[in-house]
Amino acid sequence: MVVANAPDTRAKIIRLFTFLGGIYFFSYFVLPESVVESIGIKERHEQISNGFIVVGAMALGLGLFNIIRAHGTKVVFQRSGWRNSLALLVGLFGTIGIMSAQWIGALQVSRDVQDVQMIGEYASKLMAEKITQGAPISMLQGYSKEQLDRASSLIKVRPESQLTSAQRLLEQDLSRKISDLRADGLLTRVDIDEQALAGFAQRAHEVASSYSVFRQSLSSGTTVQRLYDFLYDGLFNQLGSAMFALLGVYIAAAAYRAFRVRTIESALMMSAAVIVMLGQISFGKEIYEGMPSLRQWLLEVPNSAAFRAIRLGAGIAGLMLAIRMWLSIESKSFSSEKK
Amino acid sequence: MGSRRLIYLIMIVAVAAPILFGISQRPSRLVSAERMYDVIENVKVQPGEVAMVWLDFGPNTIAENEPQAMVMIEHLFRRRIPVILLSQYQQAERFLSRVPQTVARQLEAEMPGQTWRYGEAWINVGYKPGAAIFMQSLVNASNVSGFLGRDVNGMPISQYPTFASIGGIERVKVVGEVTGLVGVFDTIIQFFQKKGYRPTIVHGCTSITIPEAYIFLDSGQLNGLLEGIAGAAWYSEVLKNAHPSSDNSRLLVTNTALSAAHLVIIGLIIVGNLVPLFSRWRARHG
Amino acid sequence: MDNGTMWELSSTLVGGIATLAIFSFLIRENGFYRFFEHLFIGIAAGLGPMLVIRDFLWPNILEPMLGYSMRMYPDGTPVKPYQPFYLLYLVPMAFGSLYYCIYSKRHAWLAKVVIGFTLGVSGALAIRGFFSEAIPQVASSFKPLVVFQNGVFSLFESLNNSLFVVTLLLVLNYFLFTFGRPGAVQGKIAPLGRPLLMVCFGAFFGSTVMARLALLVERVQFIVRDWVAAVGTLVGLG
Numbered sequence: 001m002v003v004a005n006a007p008d009t010r011a012k013i014i015r016l017f018t019f020l021g022g023i024y025f026f027s028y029f030v031l032p033e034s035v036v037e038s039i040g041i042k043e044r045h046e047q048i049s050n051g052f053i054v055v056g057a058m059a060l061g062l063g064l065f066n067i068i069r070a071h072g073t074k075v076v077f078q079r080s081g082w083r084n085s086l087a088l089l090v091g092l093f094g095t096i097g098i099m100s101a102q103w104i105g106a107l108q109v110s111r112d113v114q115d116v117q118m119i120g121e122y123a124s125k126l127m128a129e130k131i132t133q134g135a136p137i138s139m140l141q142g143y144s145k146e147q148l149d150r151a152s153s154l155i156k157v158r159p160e161s162q163l164t165s166a167q168r169l170l171e172q173d174l175s176r177k178i179s180d181l182r183a184d185g186l187l188t189r190v191d192i193d194e195q196a197l198a199g200f201a202q203r204a205h206e207v208a209s210s211y212s213v214f215r216q217s218l219s220s221g222t223t224v225q226r227l228y229d230f231l232y233d234g235l236f237n238q239l240g241s242a243m244f245a246l247l248g249v250y251i252a253a254a255a256y257r258a259f260r261v262r263t264i265e266s267a268l269m270m271s272a273a274v275i276v277m278l279g280q281i282s283f284g285k286e287i288y289e290g291m292p293s294l295r296q297w298l299l300e301v302p303n304s305a306a307f308r309a310i311r312l313g314a315g316i317a318g319l320m321l322a323i324r325m326w327l328s329i330e331s332k333s334f335s336s337e338k339k
Numbered sequence: 340m341g342s343r344r345l346i347y348l349i350m351i352v353a354v355a356a357p358i359l360f361g362i363s364q365r366p367s368r369l370v371s372a373e374r375m376y377d378v379i380e381n382v383k384v385q386p387g388e389v390a391m392v393w394l395d396f397g398p399n400t401i402a403e404n405e406p407q408a409m410v411m412i413e414h415l416f417r418r419r420i421p422v423i424l425l426s427q428y429q430q431a432e433r434f435l436s437r438v439p440q441t442v443a444r445q446l447e448a449e450m451p452g453q454t455w456r457y458g459e460a461w462i463n464v465g466y467k468p469g470a471a472i473f474m475q476s477l478v479n480a481s482n483v484s485g486f487l488g489r490d491v492n493g494m495p496i497s498q499y500p501t502f503a504s505i506g507g508i509e510r511v512k513v514v515g516e517v518t519g520l521v522g523v524f525d526t527i528i529q530f531f532q533k534k535g536y537r538p539t540i541v542h543g544c545t546s547i548t549i550p551e552a553y554i555f556l557d558s559g560q561l562n563g564l565l566e567g568i569a570g571a572a573w574y575s576e577v578l579k580n581a582h583p584s585s586d587n588s589r590l591l592v593t594n595t596a597l598s599a600a601h602l603v604i605i606g607l608i609i610v611g612n613l614v615p616l617f618s619r620w621r622a623r624h625g
Numbered sequence: 626m627d628n629g630t631m632w633e634l635s636s637t638l639v640g641g642i643a644t645l646a647i648f649s650f651l652i653r654e655n656g657f658y659r660f661f662e663h664l665f666i667g668i669a670a671g672l673g674p675m676l677v678i679r680d681f682l683w684p685n686i687l688e689p690m691l692g693y694s695m696r697m698y699p700d701g702t703p704v705k706p707y708q709p710f711y712l713l714y715l716v717p718m719a720f721g722s723l724y725y726c727i728y729s730k731r732h733a734w735l736a737k738v739v740i741g742f743t744l745g746v747s748g749a750l751a752i753r754g755f756f757s758e759a760i761p762q763v764a765s766s767f768k769p770l771v772v773f774q775n776g777v778f779s780l781f782e783s784l785n786n787s788l789f790v791v792t793l794l795l796v797l798n799y800f801l802f803t804f805g806r807p808g809a810v811q812g813k814i815a816p817l818g819r820p821l822l823m824v825c826f827g828a829f830f831g832s833t834v835m836a837r838l839a840l841l842v843e844r845v846q847f848i849v850r851d852w853v854a855a856v857g858t859l860v861g862l863g
Contacts, residue, residue: 010734014741021745025475029753033534042479046486047710049476050685051717052746053469055739057682058721060674067670084663091667099675103493110493114696117498122698136700143699166447166454205500212498213458219492226632230639231668232433238640239665240398240430241844242647248600248841249651251834252350253343255607260615265823272827274605277835280546280569281598282364292367297785299553299828305789306825308554308762309796319755326748328741347651354838354845402843403836429676430669465680471750489684519836529754546835550828558765560758567832568839593842600838 015328022326024048067092095231102228109219113212116151119144120204127201132192141187144204148178151211158218167217174210181207272298346607353603354596363591364598366572371556375541375563376577379414382512382539387504389421391511393527394438395518397430400545406571406590407543408438408517412461413585414578416442420513421501422461423487427470427523435463435491449584458499465491470523474530478508514538517565519545524552528560543570568594634855641852644844686714766793792821 028036028045036042071085122140131137155171163171186192186200219225261267278284279295288294323329357363384390392412396404415422416439424435443455457463464487467473480486483505484496497503505511516527524542531538539562544552546567555561565571572594575587646661688694690711696704720742726735768789772782798811799818 010737014734014737017738018741018745018748021742022749023745024749025472025746026749026752028475029749045479046476049469049472051714052472053681054686054714054717055721056743057468057677058718059724060677062724062727063670064674081659084659087660088663088667088670091664092671095668095671096675099671099679103675103679106492110489110495113494113498117495118696118698121704122700125698139699209458209498209500212494213456216457216492216494221629226629229433230632230636233437233633234636234639235643235664236430236668236672237398237401237433238643238847239647239661240669241401241840241847242644243662243665244399245402245644245840245844246647246650247837248839248844249347249350251837252604252607253346255604255834256342256346256611259608259611261612265820268820269823269827269830270608272824273831273834274608276549276828276831277601277605280367280369280566280835281601282366282569282595283598283602284367292369296370298824299550300557301785301789302792302821302824303550303828304553304557305792306796306821307550307829308557308766309793309800310822310825311551311554312759312762313797313800315755315759318751322748322751322755326745326752344651350841351845354842355849358842358846358849400836400840402839429673432672432676466676468677468681471754472746475750475753491680493684525754525758529758530750532757546832546839547829549832550825554762558761560761567835568842569835593846596842596846597835597839600842601835604834604838 018326018328024052026326064092091235098224098227098231101224105219105222105224109215112151112154113208113215116147116211117205117208119147120201120208123197123201123204127194127197130194132194132197133190137190137192144181144187148182148207151207152178155211155214155218158221162221167214170210170214170217174207174214177203177207177210272303350600350603353599357596357599358592361592362595363588364595366569366576366591366594369566369570369573371564371566372570372574373577374556375411375565376414376574378539378541378563379411379418379420379513380581382418382420384418384420384512387506388510388512389423389502389505390415390513390515391423391425392515393517393523394424394426394431394434395428395516395520395523396434397428399430400519401434403545403567403571404517404519404543405434405438406568406593407565407574408434409442410571410574410578410590411515411517411541411543411565412439412442413446414574415513415515416446416455416460417578417582419460421459423464423502423511424461425464425487426466427468427473427526428518428520429466432466435465439463445586449582449586459501462496462499462502463491464489464496470526471530474526478531478533478536481507483508483510508533508538509536511538514540515543516540517543519548521548521551524548528555541565568597634858637851637855638859641848641855644848644852648844686711686718690714766790796821796825 028041033042036045041048068089071088073079074082074085075089119140122143126132126136126140152175155174160168160171181187181200181203184196184200184203186196189196259270261270275291275295275298278287279291279293279298284291284295382390392408392415394404394408396408412422422439424439426432426435439455439457439461443460446455447453455461469476477483477486484503487496489495490499514527514531516524518524524544527540531540540560541563542552542555542561543565544567546569549564549566552561552564552566556564565574568590572587572590575585575590579585579587643661643664646657649655650658684694689708692707695707698704720739723735723739726732766789768786770783770787770790772779772786774782795814795818797818799815799822801811801815
């Protein structure tokens with residue numbers, strides 16, 4: 001292939017795509033809204049934006065592949081540190097497994113709820129189309145009976161003794177609503193007026209809503225959900241938090257060994273640091289009553305002014321970088337053979 | 340034991356003592372937290388209007404961000420403002436469910452007979468990848484409920500009457516952002532706006548980003564701020580003044596332990612500066 | 626003890642052991658620490674892809690594209706007709722798949738096409754982001770140097786505003802490296818920005834210390850209160 005063997009052509013292609021990547025959002029921001037609307041982009045903006053996110057999302061396998069390759073090799077060949085690599089892989093696949101199981105369970109609940117939701121939706125549709133008798137009504141009746149029976153059997157899946165007090169209340173509320181809907185009369189009547197259909201639709205929506213809340217609350221007691229909670233509350237959050245908490249201890253050692261006041265500027269810096277710390281802690285006002293106000297002033301006036309200057313400077317530099325990046329002004333690596 | 344490990348020990352003991360003995364002090368008054376309280380207290384929300392709270396933190400900043408998220412959501416729940424919870428940060432997954440559930444349980448225990456239920460008081464729409472791309476797409480959506488589509492359980496948002504018909508982004512009356520990540524916060528500041536719509540934004544930040552957050556408070560791009568644990572502690576005090584039955588004792592003990600740790604740090608800085616001076620003086624004078 | 630409490634208890638117990646394992650690093654690096662460190666990385670690595678699939682790829686792309694989200698009324702008519710334009714998502718999916726060319730020496734350049742594309746998107750968004758952030762910042766920097774409150778001259782506010790504006794200008798001037806002649810006023814006053822910057826850095830430094838200590842407090846609180854109580858329950862003291 002000619003293109004594939006010509007580094008300059010490749011670089012041009014890469015530059016072209018870099019430019020094309022930015023042109024959509026740039027145009028969307030600079031073009032007047034009326035123009036964006038008239039060419040139909042506004043209507044499809046959500047889907048187009050999703051398309052851009054998809055491009056990035058496709059990279060998700062890169063990290064997984066690398067990590068499995070690096071640590072899998074260690075485990076298979078029992079190289080130094082293979083037990084740690086095994087722990088990593090167990091953590092990785094355990095997480096994927098537990099999250100998948102939890103997700104599939106949630107999707108099943110979602111499908112069940114949507115089936116019940118359909119009773120109200122179908123009733124609303126018939127109402128909108130002013131259909132109050134005939135085959136569609138008997139279809140609504142048949143479907144409603146089937147779904148309400150199913151819902152009733154699913155909510156009894158756990159014995160009442162295993163429900164929390166909040167769940168018991170939800171169940172009572174839901175059972176009452178289902179009974180009300182069954183007793184509506186619409187489920188057996190042949191001739192139905194519009195008002196009755198509207199009432200039925202409204203009650204059916206309420207049943208679906210309560211059913212959704214109750215089914216979701218039941219999910220919190222499943223083994224999969226407990227494993228999922230354990231993964232986060234017992235391992236991930238604890239480990240992550242502890243890892244970063246080490247910094248709190250190190251900063252104490254650094255306070256003793258490294259924070260030396262040697263010049264006027266370092267004295268200024270240390271004074272500002274001490275005021276900020278004392279002004280925020282509860283002991284600060286015991287030392288000097290005006291400490292919180294002094295801290296507030298320091299943050300609002302000199303700090304904000306200096307920080308704004310830094311931020312504006314960095315922002316302008318970032319803007320220049322963004323333009324250069326978008327227009328591929330600095331992109332020697334695109335034409336480099338080594339990369 | 341080397342001096343380094345002795346310092347570690349002193350620090351851990353200083354932090355543990357107030358926690359073990361349950362010592363708590365009234366926190367320092369923080370004006371920025373009061374501003375945020377006023378914003379949430381005074382916002383007028385009509386049916387179909389909501390608050391959108393981004394919990395963009397993980398275990399690495401849980402210490403500061405979780406108490407902030409708790410007090411922010413507690414106040415929104417007390418005011419019965421429906422809350423949409425979501426995140427730009429993957430590691431926030433658990434907090435999106437845990438924080439509102441805990442707050443709801445606390446409030447239900449405090450006020451028997453009242454309930455805060457999922458789907459009515461709040462919904463969790465989970466992690467949203469795409470950062471700025473997602474954000475500008477969200478603010479331009481004509482129907483936020485439809486745009487968000489489903490909650491984290493795969494349930495259509497149309498299922499929840501409170502959130503089913505939000506309409507345009509203008510119906511989001513308050514935006515809460517709890518994070519320690521500057522880039523994530525910037526995404527909200529830069530992209531959560533459009534022509535004719537500038538939301539009321541309140542922010543819970545970690546201490547490390549306080550100096551930066553102040554510039555947005557000054558410019559009006561932020562309407563209220565919770566500064567680290569101290570901000571959450573003061574906010575809980577203000578909430579307690581309005582609702583005396585609320586319990587903020589644990590947060591006050593945390594804040595006191597943090598204060599003790601600061602005194603140790605300031606002490607170490609002073610000793611660290613005096614010791615070399617003393618050594619030099621001794622060397623000079625035999 | 627009911628099932629839920631058992632799970633919570635084991636969660637706290639394991640969490641405490643994990644925390645102590647990480648804290649053991651303070652004594653010296655050891656196998657116990659490394660084991661839990663790797664476990665953490667493994668869990669973190671598993672979370673990302675799962676969340677992208679669960680919260681984005683499935684509901685926003687795959688489900689509508691494959692027609693799984695299509696629902697039928699009891700009479701067999703669809704609630705919403707299938708939208709074939711969702712198939713267009715195959716284009717960005719195929720384009721995004723070029724990332725994997727990085728594993729082929731011959732085709733690695735194709736990965737750069739998609740990387741360049743992503744950089745282009747970021748660049749354009751950053752341009753817009755800068756202006757929406759910076760304009761209110763610049764506007765609010767024009768503070769009145771003489772402030773009257775309720776018709777009365779406020780010395781404090783006037784001094785504050787003056788100090789704000791002077792600090793802003795001096796620090797901005799300190800970072801002007803690209804123009805200005807040696808010996809010019811701009812160069813001479815540049816050092817004045819340094820002490821003001823130091824005050825800002827001091828505030829930043831003080832805040833950093835606070836953030837780090839907060840993390841430690843949270844962990845110690847967990848161990849001292851929750852974990853010790855859980856151990857007590859386990860051995861029958863609770």
